[in-house]
Amino acid sequence: MADELGIELHANTRIPDDYYMLSDAELDARILAAKAQLGEQVVLLGHHYQGARVVQWADFTGDSFKLAQLAVTKSTARYIVFCGVHFMAETADVLSPDGTSVILPDLGAGCSMADMADERQVDTCWSMLQERFPTTKIIPITYMNSTAALKAFCGENDGAVCTSSNAEGILNWAFARGEKVLFFPDQHLGRNTGYKMGIPLEQMVVYNPLFGDFECTDEQLENARIILWKGFCSVHQKFSVEQAQEVRSRYPGMKVIVHPECALDVVLAADHVGSTEYIIKMVEESPAGSQWAIGTEINLVHRLAETQKDKLILSLSGPNVCPCATMYRISPQHLCWALENLAEGRVVNQVKVAPDIRHWAGVALQRMLAITK
Ligand code: SF4
Numbered sequence: 001m002a003d004e005l006g007i008e009l010h011a012n013t014r015i016p017d018d019y020y021m022l023s024d025a026e027l028d029a030r031i032l033a034a035k036a037q038l039g040e041q042v043v044l045l046g047h048h049y050q051g052a053r054v055v056q057w058a059d060f061t062g063d064s065f066k067l068a069q070l071a072v073t074k075s076t077a078r079y080i081v082f083c084g085v086h087f088m089a090e091t092a093d094v095l096s097p098d099g100t101s102v103i104l105p106d107l108g109a110g111c112s113m114a115d116m117a118d119e120r121q122v123d124t125c126w127s128m129l130q131e132r133f134p135t136t137k138i139i140p141i142t143y144m145n146s147t148a149a150l151k152a153f154c155g156e157n158d159g160a161v162c163t164s165s166n167a168e169g170i171l172n173w174a175f176a177r178g179e180k181v182l183f184f185p186d187q188h189l190g191r192n193t194g195y196k197m198g199i200p201l202e203q204m205v206v207y208n209p210l211f212g213d214f215e216c217t218d219e220q221l222e223n224a225r226i227i228l229w230k231g232f233c234s235v236h237q238k239f240s241v242e243q244a245q246e247v248r249s250r251y252p253g254m255k256v257i258v259h260p261e262c263a264l265d266v267v268l269a270a271d272h273v274g275s276t277e278y279i280i281k282m283v284e285e286s287p288a289g290s291q292w293a294i295g296t297e298i299n300l301v302h303r304l305a306e307t308q309k310d311k312l313i314l315s316l317s318g319p320n321v322c323p324c325a326t327m328y329r330i331s332p333q334h335l336c337w338a339l340e341n342l343a344e345g346r347v348v349n350q351v352k353v354a355p356d357i358r359h360w361a362g363v364a365l366q367r368m369l370a371i372t373k
Contacts, residue, residue: 019333024053027332031057034339042342043077045070045092047084048276049297049327052306054083054335063276064088064144065163065372068365071095079342082351083330085109089351090148094361102351103342105334110326113261114145116231117185121209122153128212129182129227137178138227141170143186145233148353148361150184155363164260165275166372167193171226173371180224182207185231192260192267194226206230235324236261239295243316244269247293256316257282258295266295276300283308297324 022030035042035057045067046058055061060070064084071080071092080102082089089104096102122140129138140159142150151161158177162170171193174181183190187206194204205216205224214221215230236259244256244266257272257279267273272282276296283292288310294301295316305313341348353361 015334015337019337022333022336024332027336031332031336031339034336034343037343038079038339041077042079042081042339044081044083047088047327048280048300048303049324050083050330051299051328052303053332054330055299055303057335058083063163063165064091065165065275066277067092068095068144068163069369072369079103079347081105081335081338081342083335085111085114085326086351087111087114087145087147090353090361091144091151091365093351093353094148094151094358095365101347103338103347104330104349104351105338106329106331107349107351108326109329111145112326113143113185113231113233114147117142117146117150117209117229119147119149119153121212122150122184124212125182125207125209125227125229126153126157128214129180132221133180136180138180138182139174139178140182140184141174141190142184142364143167143189146185148357151364152357152360155360155365155367159364160367160371161364162189162368163275164189165277166368167260168197169371170368171197173367175225180227182227182229184229186233186261187228187230188232188237188263188267189260190226190228191264192262192273195264199225204228233261235297236295237263239263239266239316241265241269243295243318244293247314247316247318251291251293251312254291254293254312254314255286256293256295258316262295270295280304283311283313286311297327299323299327 044058046055046061068091072095080092082092082104089102093102140154140157141162142154144161144163160170167189191204203224204226205220206228207214208230239262247254256270258270260273283304291312293314293316298315301315338348
């Protein structure tokens with residue numbers, strides 16, 4: 001298959017075995033050469049949760065919100081090679097201009113939380129809510145960690161996308177337009193944000209997509225302001241209050257900082273809560289000698305420990321590390337293979353969102369960017 005410019009298109013999750021025979025030095029040299037040959041035609045975006053051997057090649061790093069902004073502002077390149085997971089590459093494709101190709105070096109790099117909500121399940125929940133509350137304005141809000149199809153659902157139904165750095169602003173925007181919010185797929189980000197805004201816990205109920213039912217009484221649903229999808233991040237849900245107590249007992253000056261994808265009890269036990277960018281800023285700007293136990297993905301914690309050597313930086317989970325397994329799928333071998341193919345005129349593993357979905361997902365994403373300005 002070829003695109004309109006005659007560039008060959010290929011999709012693959014399995015790369016030639018030869019790439020696995022290369023030494024680290026050989027891989028680095030080949031990535032460097034391919035990147036140099038492509039020059040300004042290519043921009044590499046890397047999520048903070050990538051391993052060091054991949055993120056070292058990124059032209060820009062960020063969390064999902066910052067990378068979405070970069071897809072808009074840095075997309076003069078013909079190719080965006082996205083070192084992240086599938087929903088991020090979809091977002092980059094939606095936000096980048098026509099003619100830009102977005103490449104995910106391993107198409108198997110997904111997000112288990114994003115997989116916890118699909119179109120059919122959201123349609124089912126939405127129909128039940130519309131039937132139950134025909135005169136109530138309900139605003140659908142999806143976390144960035146969701147498929148482009150669900151972002152399009154929000155765009156088409158007067159809703160928006162949010163990230164962990166702007167969820168409160170987006171919920172305020174939603175409540176200025178409607179009485180209830182359907183929030184998917186991460187129950188924890190929705191609950192933590194609602195709680196911070198002063199919404200009582202009893203006014204936040206849970207919808208279970210596996211059973212297609214609300215985990216509450218009719219009266220609780222009637223009074224609910226936020227309907228939370230029963231999804232979670234397997235990495236962040238593992239952090240516990242006991243871990244916070246344990247690390248404080250060992251290091252009396254230790255500050256605990258966690259991501260809002262953690263459960264509410266962990267968030268309440270922490271000293272600070274915020275997005276990945278917030279965590280980085282807090283730690284980097286803290287004085288020498290500061291001590292941090294961080295409740296987020298381990299690659300980021302390792303990177304901060306390496307760059308902030310005048311501080312004590314630990315994972316909140318101690319030696320029982322919790323990596324994001326799907327981010328690890330972007331290996332230096334996949335990156336090398338994708339770049340070398342591009343340098344030879346072959347676009348491999350392009351992520352392209354269908355035009356109708358692209359339109360409405362773009363509406364939801366642009367609403368988020370406009371609200372967050
Ligand atoms: S850390 Fe969790 S939410 Fe983030 S990409 Fe990995 S599985 Fe998804």
